[in-house]
Amino acid sequence: MPTLIAMALVAVLAQSQGAPANSAADGAASAASAPSVGTTIKETHPEKPLRIRVKLARGTIVAGVLASWDDDAISGDFGRIEWIELTPSEFKRLFSKVMDDRDATHQLRFAELLVAVGLDAPAESAWKKAVSIDPAAKTRVSASRSAADAMRAARVERERMEREGAVQDFAEDGAAPRWPVLTDAERDAALATMREDAKRYSAMAGVSVEPIETEYFILISELRPAETKELQKELDRMYAQVLGYLGVDSKVNLFWGKAVIFLFATEDRFKAVEAGAFQNPMVGRPGSGQVMGLCHMMKEKVFVNSWRCPDYALFGSVLIHETVHGIMHRYSTPARLPAWADEGFSDWVAAQFQPATVEQARRAQAMQYIRSGGNLVTVLDMNYRDGSWPGPNALGYAVGYAIVDAMMREDARKFEAWLRKVKGGTPWEQAMHEACGLSKAQLAANVSRFFSTRD
Structure with missing residues (x-):
């Protein structure tokens, strides 16, 4: 077509x-942490050492002795951990345990941190309680709310940047x-x-x-x-x-x-x-x-x-x-995939949405070439740089689609692993050997065998 x-x-x-x-590391390094804004609480020590076991938002379990805490974090033999690093439920439980429930300042900070971790309803209760403890605290609530909103925005930004950073940091060699x-x-x-x-x-x-x-x-x-x-x-x-x-x-x-x-x-x-x-x-x-x-x-x-x-x-x-x-x-x-995969994967995805169109354009041509003994290595060697892609009658598109289709149908996880290595900067043939255990010739032979008995 x-x-x-x-x-x-x-x-x-x-x-x-x-x-x-x-x-990506440069970007991740600039990721925003919750700003040190809002109500402050000086370093406070429990009356006696407090043994804790808490779960962090990223899934890690931390255990040890809590020696001190302040408005931003807890400290102990486990190091220093920001309050917002805990899961919301763990934060609420532990802060409630160490705070002075009768202190308006503690209630204001509790409310701010509750908003920062996404617990709005308990935060409203904490603000109300602060005012009931000390009516003068009413004048501080507006600034406290603004601080809470800023802290939540910073947390959301940081979490987003961490998610995006994880996508960037997968490559083993870091060449690209x-x-x-x-x-x-x-x-x-x-x-x-x-x-x-x-x-x-x-x-x-x-x-x-x-x-x-x-x-x-x-x-x-x-x-x-x-x-x-x-x-x-x-x-x-x-x-x-x-x-x-x-x-x-x-x-x-x-x-x-x-x-x-x-x-x-x-x-x-x-x-x-x-x-x-x-x-x-x-x-x-x-x-x-x-x-x-x-x-x-x-x-x-x-x-x-x-x-x-x-x-x-x-x-x-x-x-x-x-x-x-x-x-x-x-x-x-x-970093770009080799031509056969760059175009083949794009066609493969398109086929998931418009199968008839892609199949009509690609499948018959690919099957005829493969089953008549066509040399798949020739297609694997085609590239954008020297003008060899896509070959006579745009053969590369049809065969590239078939190669990706075979790889995805046999083991999509290996294809993903190979793709990650190439995007990370590994030459595609080396990546194929490392991710799939195949040389270029073996890949070609595998695809030919795959389609010898099926479409």
Whole structure:
């Protein structure tokens, strides 16, 4: 199917990548802790050593003798642990045990920390109790509430950054530079930039529509509301599914701000943005074929430009394929998979949503090549750099899809482990040996055997 083939070929040449300016460790190091704001309590010692056993929010059990505590933390032979590092229930139990229940200052701080860990109802009771103990404390409650809100925001930010940092830090060798983990302020600035880019680029096609935002995407759509809504849901579902394949928490936003998705009604508008925003010389040239979608990875930014062709299923498949390229670009590092896997995995994901379209374009061609004794190593060696990809009649796309399909069906966990190593900077053949115990020739032989008795 020349339309799907041409779409992916031009995407190869349109993608512009750049290395991150900072490592994930740099970003994680700037992760916000709960600020030391609000009501203060000086270091206080229990009347006698207090033996404790508590569970931290990250799952660790800590046991030892508590020697002192203050408004921010507990200390003992286990070291120093911030109150907000405990699970909410453990914090509430232990703070209640060490505090002076008749001290208004203690009640104010208790309320602030309760809000910080997400226990709003008990916090209200603590504020009321502080005022009942000392009516003069009423004048302090407003500032106490503000401090509590700031502490909660800092905790949420820190937890988000820790989740995102975990995605960046999986690679064993650390050869590839990581995308930095952004603070809330940096994310807000990135999102503002992406919104402005979306508005500016769509204007190049003479389009001015109200953007639709999801958790991860900014959609600029000229399509009918029902179609836009359907695609919006499909993109969000696909994003969560891909993160699941990668073993990533579905709450993590991999994008710099959000990815921008253009859904134009006509090919001319699509081409106008390709030329004006992305300086893409390929679209519209003789031999380039009809292109329905392209992913542009511009350093940290991700844009997917597309137009709604008459074949809606094909359009949906192309949109998923291109968006997967953007997700993989932002997955931990900008390191790229080899061409057969880069395109094969994008097609494999698209097939989970539009199976008929991908199968029609890929399966028969791949089976004919494999079962006629075609050399899979030749396809594995094809690459973007020397122009050998995708080979005659775009063979690489069909066979790449089949290789990924076989690997996912045989052992998806090994494919994920291999993918992680490549994204971490390990050469793909070395990563295949380490993750799957296979040489390039053995991988080719395995795939040929796999499809010798099944489709």
